[in-house]
Amino acid sequence: MFSVFKKEVTSFFSSLIGYIAIIVFLLATGLFLWVFPGSDYNVLSYGYATLEGLFDLAPWVFMFLIPAITMRSFSEEIKSGTLEILTTRPLSEIQIILGKYFAAMFLVAFSLLPTVVYYITVYQLGIVKGNIDSGVVMGSYLGLLLLAGSFAAIGIFASSLTGNQIVAFMLAVFLCFFCYYSFAALSQLGLFVGRIDDVIQSIGIDAHYLSIRRGVIDTRDIVYFLSFIGIFVLFTKTSLESRKW
Amino acid sequence: MSVKVDHLTKLYGEQKAVNDISFEVHSGEILGFLGPNGAGKSTTMKIITTFIPQTSGNVTVSGFDVIDQSAEVRKRIGYLPENNPLYLDMYIKECLEFFADLHGIQNKKARVDEMIEVTGLTRESKKKIGTLSKGYRQRVGLAQALIHNPEVLIMDEPTSGLDPNQVVEIRNLIKKIGKQKTVILSTHILQEVQALCDRVIIINKGQLVANDTIDNLQKSSSGETALTVEFKETIEKVQLQKIRTVKQVDNIDGNKWRLISDKDMQEDVFQFAVSNHLTILSLEKEKQSLEDIFRTLTNSSK
Numbered sequence: 281m282f283s284v285f286k287k288e289v290t291s292f293f294s295s296l297i298g299y300i301a302i303i304v305f306l307l308a309t310g311l312f313l314w315v316f317p318g319s320d321y322n323v324l325s326y327g328y329a330t331l332e333g334l335f336d337l338a339p340w341v342f343m344f345l346i347p348a349i350t351m352r353s354f355s356e357e358i359k360s361g362t363l364e365i366l367t368t369r370p371l372s373e374i375q376i377i378l379g380k381y382f383a384a385m386f387l388v389a390f391s392l393l394p395t396v397v398y399y400i401t402v403y404q405l406g407i408v409k410g411n412i413d414s415g416v417v418m419g420s421y422l423g424l425l426l427l428a429g430s431f432a433a434i435g436i437f438a439s440s441l442t443g444n445q446i447v448a449f450m451l452a453v454f455l456c457f458f459c460y461y462s463f464a465a466l467s468q469l470g471l472f473v474g475r476i477d478d479v480i481q482s483i484g485i486d487a488h489y490l491s492i493r494r495g496v497i498d499t500r501d502i503v504y505f506l507s508f509i510g511i512f513v514l515f516t517k518t519s520l521e522s523r524k525w
Numbered sequence: 526m527s528v529k530v531d532h533l534t535k536l537y538g539e540q541k542a543v544n545d546i547s548f549e550v551h552s553g554e555i556l557g558f559l560g561p562n563g564a565g566k567s568t569t570m571k572i573i574t575t576f577i578p579q580t581s582g583n584v585t586v587s588g589f590d591v592i593d594q595s596a597e598v599r600k601r602i603g604y605l606p607e608n609n610p611l612y613l614d615m616y617i618k619e620c621l622e623f624f625a626d627l628h629g630i631q632n633k634k635a636r637v638d639e640m641i642e643v644t645g646l647t648r649e650s651k652k653k654i655g656t657l658s659k660g661y662r663q664r665v666g667l668a669q670a671l672i673h674n675p676e677v678l679i680m681d682e683p684t685s686g687l688d689p690n691q692v693v694e695i696r697n698l699i700k701k702i703g704k705q706k707t708v709i710l711s712t713h714i715l716q717e718v719q720a721l722c723d724r725v726i727i728i729n730k731g732q733l734v735a736n737d738t739i740d741n742l743q744k745s746s747s748g749e750t751a752l753t754v755e756f757k758e759t760i761e762k763v764q765l766q767k768i769r770t771v772k773q774v775d776n777i778d779g780n781k782w783r784l785i786s787d788k789d790m791q792e793d794v795f796q797f798a799v800s801n802h803l804t805i806l807s808l809e810k811e812k813q814s815l816e817d818i819f820r821t822l823t824n825s826s827k
Contacts, residue, residue: 283623283626283627284627286623286626287615287623290619291612291614291615294614295614360610360611360612360613361606361607361608361610362610362611362612363610364571364574364576364604364606364610365604365606365610365611365624365669365670367576368574368575368576368599368602368604369599369624369627369628370596370599370600370627370628371627372596523576523577524577524578
């Protein structure tokens, strides 16, 4: 598994993908948080010592960025036929999938790392220095990592379905959007309100992400994210094995 | 035995890609897998390499079942798939080290260097695979298939798309490697089989139509030999028919005759010429070419 991980990480950084992913993420969040005047996310004009803007914005950036990172993971192997020389080696499908999954997560974590600078900046800028709720920030980072993990699992799955990277990308973007946002929105339909709206809401990623962001680490949310990732890893395994049907 | 295929059948939906094939390959043997396009060569190879499972039948590699003990099988086979897929954005060494890692090879750097030398890639070893020519890519393909020193080497059309020089180089390489291993290679180039293989398996439409050595195939399928002989002098057909071993005489043109027999008749023809004071201008033994055998076998089962 580690050799697959190593190979994938190397290929991220020997091609442009790795650098572009990091730059795009930092540029997008950086512009909204520090440059664009009057935007809802602008830290400087918001007036409160929080990083709420970053954590509101990041899921939407990841929704496009993570599918772009993961779209080639299996699609390229399927298209070029290298899947054949990879899967006839003495390693299991799960090892291949996890190797690729953790490589994508490594890249995502790597792109999140520089945002620690944002935290330090806000920390220093507080009228009373350090007037930022560090617990909330840490919880939010954890939530964001779990959310990224879910998106990456979706992306890898979409990539295993097709040899076409564009199809894999679009499918992954849609699935990420649907799992993140739609359940909360759908629960507001007149049909559900007052009856099962809370159940529907809790299927979506959004509800659990918001819950962790409060800075309270609830095992229910952790279990939700881990099962979500696990389910998509299993979907990917099934999809890879479908050639054997 | 190294590879044993027993009543192998593979269905794609309703279509029978491989239909009840059985054969064995022993170590130290190079087996040619011959057949027209779509005959089921690649499918059989994919099953042996554990990439796809069969519908029915059994396949074992060095005694390990490809379904139940697939991990053991995968340790023991080297596979060069059709069209030689490779990671084009990787460097040769990087790619080979990756595969060496997957096999848990100790001392992988030395092994990679050794493979680069064996496959003649030393001069190119610092390049990216994507920048290599087709012949060199094929060498990388061979190197990745051989990196873990497998007992069985399976190659799907290893020389397709190469120029004549590269074809010869790759064939020599295969021959060199094949001495210590079990090699199965598929091709639809007949000269390749003649140049490389100890034994030939011909399949057509998923069915086994021949499994023999090349010499035997050339003998058995005809059963009789033909001789083309040209005399300087004009002679009568009746005279030739008197030769003891000759069964049938055809006039090709002028003084050129075609003699057919089920025995060796060269000696008798010479004797005949000497005793009748005839001069033989040319004498040629017709050998049925592999092309003919291939065509007969693959057409008859239509």
